[in-house]
Amino acid sequence: MASEQAPTPISELSLDDGGASAARAPRWRELLFDRVVIVPVLIAACLAGGLGVGLATLRQQVLNSEERMLAALSAALADQADNALAAAQTAMQATAEEIVGGAWVPDTVVAGAVLRARAAALPAARQMLLLDAQANVLQAADEELEEPPHARADYFLSALGAAPGSAHIGAPTVWPGQETPWIPLSMPWSTPHGRHSGVIVVAADTALLLGGFERRSPAPDARLRVLRTDGTPLLESDPSSGWPERAGTLHPPAGVSAWTQIVSRPGDDGRRHDLLLAGHAMQRAPLAVVLSRDTQVVLADWHLQAWLVGGFALAALLVTTVLSLRHAREQRWREHSQRDLQRQRERAARAFAAAREGLWEWDPASERHYLSPRMRELLGFDASASAPPATHALSWPDRVSQDDRRRLREAIDAHVRERARDFSVTLRVMPPGQPPRHVRLRGQGLRDAREQLLLLAGTAYDVSDEVAVSEAARRLDEQLQRARQFEALGALAGGVAHDFNNVLAAILGFGERARALAPEGSALAGHVQHMLSAGERGKTLVARMMAFGRTGQGLRQPYRPRALVQEAWTLAVQGVPEGVQARLDLDAEDPELVGDGVAFFEAALNLLRNAVQAVGDRGSLRARLSSETVDQPRVLWQGSLRPGRWLGLRVEDDGPGIDAEHLPRLLEPFYSTRSAQGGTGLGLAVVHAAVRDAHGAIDLRTAPGEGTTITLYLPLPEPAAAPTAPGVEEAAWSGQGEVVLVVDDEPALVALLEEHLAERGFEPRGFSDAELAWQAFEAEPGLFAAVLSDQAMPRLGGLELIERCRRLSPGVVTIIATAYGGTDFGARASAAGVQAVLAKPLSWSELDAVLQRLLRAPR
Structure with missing residues (x-):
């Protein structure tokens, strides 16, 4: 077997009849006890026993193979269902967190758009609902669908009042107007104050849990069932499949995520049938995926072979007995048996070829290989040509790179040295004139009585698709890491720009005031103008940094x-x-x-x-x-x-x-x-x-x-139409001693604003600590006519300060000055009662115009 010479076919073996027949026709009694009859009959009986053992082994192998296939498919379907549930849970959790964070309010246009977008992005999702605590629909992704009653539904009751972020799966429900049931998923949601307010529901097709089982079903008799951990059936691919009524017998033992078993059930014909089951527990839900096949269908081919082999064994016994009596018929029986054996050999060869695995052997002494046809195909050798000798197993320089040959030798040496059970290594094979492929080798060494290596043998199969998927996953991971780096750089740039913006605002503000005081055409005025120009460029730079840091x-x-x-x-x-x-x-x-x-x-x-x-x-x-x-x-x-x-x-x-x-x-x-x-x-x-x-x-x-x-x-x-010239009264407008509360964590900006407001006829009260500003306002809320505050400040932010001031004095004018307040800042500022938002660094003309508009308006 270690060389290119194939083993001797079974069809070329011969059987000795042990002697010639008698000249006369013997009596039946004589023939029955004659050695010529007994020896062939005993030999045939031993062969029949061996065939019986082989059939039993083959039966177990067929069941084991089907068991592994069902286990792998159940694991893949469980993973797919886990991924679908994870996506739905993520969407519901994101919705709940946005409601808690105040990103949007239920029963609004924004809420409807968010639900529709998320329902469209979820696999197999058909509806996404936002229910209140009384099971009333506040918002729906598809408002045209008719809703079933939710108040007594298990998915609503289990989610209502549950812990935040906990997801629940309800029983399949047939919605009005739908022919097939939908799987309801639910999660509680709360108000920004932490009060439970209702339930988020995602209704999805059964494909959410069944996945692509109909397309990936290994056989027409295969059935899929989704069970709860207590054995309660949740979903079944074919309700008429006749599974056992007590599904509790199908759940795995404690602590086992995957299992296989064979159960017995009564069939329609009154006899009991065995079912081959393979289950896999989900990771993200207390569910399990169970696949089943009827062992009678799985073993249909084996039964046919068993009948054939059994008939052959019985025929062999009879023919052997008869041929012992009539030596003339022995040759015909031998030819018949050879034809049967040849058909069995061809059938076995076709079965091995269908497995798409190659078989290889290497003899270190002769440096020769034996390669099966599939192995020749994997390595790119001609089916009719012999593989050239090699100093090591599968080490042809024109097909395997030097690094891969070194890895293969190291794996084999480690296997021989450490006496491991086997070895496995993946090689990149580059056949001449063919695209490269990845081949995974598995093998083991055979030793003699002195523990010397006699032979290396193993199998191989093509894993190019698996390697391609792994490489794609690696590239996606690299892209994710690069995106995270961009996010971190953006956060850093935004933080630095925010602090620098306050410094730049003070420079530009005091610079403008210095420019106004400097004599026109003087050197000082020129210097100040250069400083303002540099500040404007810095303002542009800060704006870019803020844009890079925001989302x-x-x-x-x-x-x-x-x-x-x-x-x-x-x-x-x-x-x-x-x-x-x-x-x-x-x-x-x-x-x-x-x-x-x-x-x-x-x-x-x-x-x-x-x-x-x-x-x-x-x-x-x-x-x-x-x-x-x-x-x-x-x-x-x-x-x-x-x-x-x-x-x-x-x-x-x-x-x-x-x-x-x-x-x-x-x-x-x-x-x-x-x-x-x-x-x-x-x-x-x-x-x-x-x-x-x-x-x-x-x-x-x-x-x-x-x-x-x-x-x-x-x-x-x-x-736009040309603006009319302002009247004398409007151009000369200034404050009338109104008290303005000025709050900014940068003391220089507070001083600058106080000086400007005082020149415009106001009475500013400046604070660089928002808490102290709030204490001053709380002491005399009726004193202040306006509040001008920064947004990003330690301990107390601008929006929170304005909300407090508005509660004590609803008529106070409120203005926020910020470079960037975050996503949807305008909506949040309006909800807090802010009447105007100014961009930092401040423009004096814009500030004066806003104060004039707000303070002169009737309040």
């Missing part, structure tokens, strides 16, 4: 796109090779837009950098900023243009272009067409997010070898 949209502020495009161009074309021709065209018109200028700057910079990278060492790129009037609706690559005025930023290059296969995924985060050159896949995702938030559109024109042109369109505001 949602910031405050909408006016900005000029022309200066931002010019600055992005300067950064993008720094250091471009001399062979690259770069040209920037800026329209004479420079409109003022209202939105996130930092996001627009980042989008322009990413487009320009992509164009520079696409051009390489030689080529041309051009950027143009211009306005355009659209008369008819126009559909673009991403979005559409309605009639009106639009600002367009066009970036074009003559690089290699983009293949059509990349276009559908071009805007996905972390998807890059230049991953080999270090692309992160975030550039166009940032561009898309900025344009989407500005209600714009993107146009793309590209083809392989023809370059790429990307145009961003942002809507331009309609030209």
